[in-house]
Amino acid sequence: MRTRSGDKEKSIANAAVKVFARDGFHGAKITRIAEEAGVATGSVYLYFKNKESILHHLFSKLWHAMHVSFEDLLKREDLSAREKIEELFDSIFNLFSQNPPLALLFVNEQHHLLREGTGDFMQYYVEFLRMGEQLVRDGIKRGEFNASVDPRSFTNFVFGGIRQLLHQWARAPRQFPLNTIRRDIKEITMFGLLPRSS
Amino acid sequence: MRTRSGDKEKSIANAAVKVFARDGFHGAKITRIAEEAGVATGSVYLYFKNKESILHHLFSKLWHAMHVSFEDLLKREDLSAREKIEELFDSIFNLFSQNPPLALLFVNEQHHLLREGTGDFMQYYVEFLRMGEQLVRDGIKRGEFNASVDPRSFTNFVFGGIRQLLHQWARAPRQFPLNTIRRDIKEITMFGLLPRSS
DNA sequence: ATTATATTTGAACCCTGATTCATTATTCAG
DNA sequence: CTGAATAATGAATCAGGGTTCAAATATAAT
Numbered sequence: 001m002r003t004r005s006g007d008k009e010k011s012i013a014n015a016a017v018k019v020f021a022r023d024g025f026h027g028a029k030i031t032r033i034a035e036e037a038g039v040a041t042g043s044v045y046l047y048f049k050n051k052e053s054i055l056h057h058l059f060s061k062l063w064h065a066m067h068v069s070f071e072d073l074l075k076r077e078d079l080s081a082r083e084k085i086e087e088l089f090d091s092i093f094n095l096f097s098q099n100p101p102l103a104l105l106f107v108n109e110q111h112h113l114l115r116e117g118t119g120d121f122m123q124y125y126v127e128f129l130r131m132g133e134q135l136v137r138d139g140i141k142r143g144e145f146n147a148s149v150d151p152r153s154f155t156n157f158v159f160g161g162i163r164q165l166l167h168q169w170a171r172a173p174r175q176f177p178l179n180t181i182r183r184d185i186k187e188i189t190m191f192g193l194l195p196r197s198s
Numbered sequence: 199m200r201t202r203s204g205d206k207e208k209s210i211a212n213a214a215v216k217v218f219a220r221d222g223f224h225g226a227k228i229t230r231i232a233e234e235a236g237v238a239t240g241s242v243y244l245y246f247k248n249k250e251s252i253l254h255h256l257f258s259k260l261w262h263a264m265h266v267s268f269e270d271l272l273k274r275e276d277l278s279a280r281e282k283i284e285e286l287f288d289s290i291f292n293l294f295s296q297n298p299p300l301a302l303l304f305v306n307e308q309h310h311l312l313r314e315g316t317g318d319f320m321q322y323y324v325e326f327l328r329m330g331e332q333l334v335r336d337g338i339k340r341g342e343f344n345a346s347v348d349p350r351s352f353t354n355f356v357f358g359g360i361r362q363l364l365h366q367w368a369r370a371p372r373q374f375p376l377n378t379i380r381r382d383i384k385e386i387t388m389f390g391l392l393p394r395s396s
Numbered sequence: 397a398t399t400a401t402a403t404t405t406g407a408a409c410c411c412t413g414a415t416t417c418a419t420t421a422t423t424c425a426g
Numbered sequence: 427c428t429g430a431a432t433a434a435t436g437a438a439t440c441a442g443g444g445t446t447c448a449a450a451t452a453t454a455a456t
Binding site for chain 4: 397398399400401402403404405406407408409410411412413414415416417418419420421422423424425426
């Protein structure tokens with residue numbers, strides 16, 4: 001009996017991240033992914049049903065990781081609403097900080113998956129937005145947040161804003177350092193554009 | 199001599215917006231666009247060089263329209279910095295308000311074009327971001343805005359946020375009325391999440 | 397060492413859909 | 427009316443690349 005080397009799946013997945021990020025899902029060729037992973041073209045199909053399922057796998061892992069850190073975050077009773085939101089930002093950034101291509105993948109290819117509306121990560125995505133809303137709603141209830149902010153709009157707005165800034169960072173990490181972006185986002189979302197003591 | 203009916207180009211372009219929005223650029227078939235436009239498949243190639251160029255044409259028109267309203271806006275001396283920014287939001291929303299598919303196209307298919315980095319609208323896009331930064335910088339200089347907000351981060355963040363909310367609206371206009379979104383964005387960007395008199 | 401079993405390979409297959417172009421239809425000048 | 431000249435058609439072409447699978451290779455058990 002022979003056993004699978006075991007790290008082939010991972011190296012295919014990693015290669016796929018790079019190639020999807022560089023060429024986009026449709027521009028990415030399976031042969032190129034295999035080459036990047038150091039395996040034969042056909043081997044890709046031993047570990048994944050098809051091209052689409054590679055993308056699914058990657059997004060599943062990604063959203064699952066997010067889901068885990070978000071759940072942990074929600075449970076914590078030692079943080080103010082503001083601190084929770086800021087931790088949430090941090091946990092997103094931490095997920096991508098070592099991996100610009102992963103950020104590009106996340107930012108650019110999600111709409112493929114939204115179009116079909118299937119896949120387990122869809123669940124995570126929807127739940128994530130709900131969580132964000134809940135955080136804001138709690139904060140308002142506790143008097144920590146401005147009650148005239150709409151929780152759903154806020155969550156979507158911030159999610160979109162983070163995506164755009166992640167995108168800029170991933171394309172030019174030097175020009176948009178992640179720590180700077182993280183600080184800026186907190187400043188903007190918490191205080192807005194107008195001076196604090198108007 | 200026979201003359202082109204003249205509205206065929208427009209009907210192809212309009213059909214393309216719908217089909218691109220529904221199926222995505224790669225999912226969209228030329229035959230489907232032709233069918234939707236009420237012309238033969240081959241006719242599409244009388245008016246456009248290829249599939250890609252249809253997308254280019256649409257984005258060109260779109261960004262050009264934005265560019266025009268932004269330029270007008272910048273010139274106006276009767277508005278405060280805050281009013282200018284809010285007008286800018288409005289002009290974006292006005293562009294899409296009658297056309298959810300156009301919004302979907304704008305939101306979902308831009309990354310194709312960013313990847314190549316060519317096309318005249320790229321110019322507009324970059325310029326648009328610069329404009330946004332300049333508006334914020336001016337506002338800070340005039341003491342209207344919080345000086346610790348980074349203009350570049352702010353512009354990108356807000357651009358991303360608007361995209362996400364436009365997306366939600368375009369997918370379900372009833373559930374996310376545009377006027378609500380517009381109001382919410384202004385509230386969030388101007389005042390942030392924290393109560394105004396902390 | 398030998399055999400059985402599992403894994404890997406990559407060239408060939410084949411489908412999809414963008415693009416082409418020979419044919420047909422329409423317009424208009426003379 | 428006639429026939430250039432142009433516009434429109436849509437079936438056929440053709441290329442690209444996802445997927446398959448027969449052959450080759452590696453491993454483990456005996």
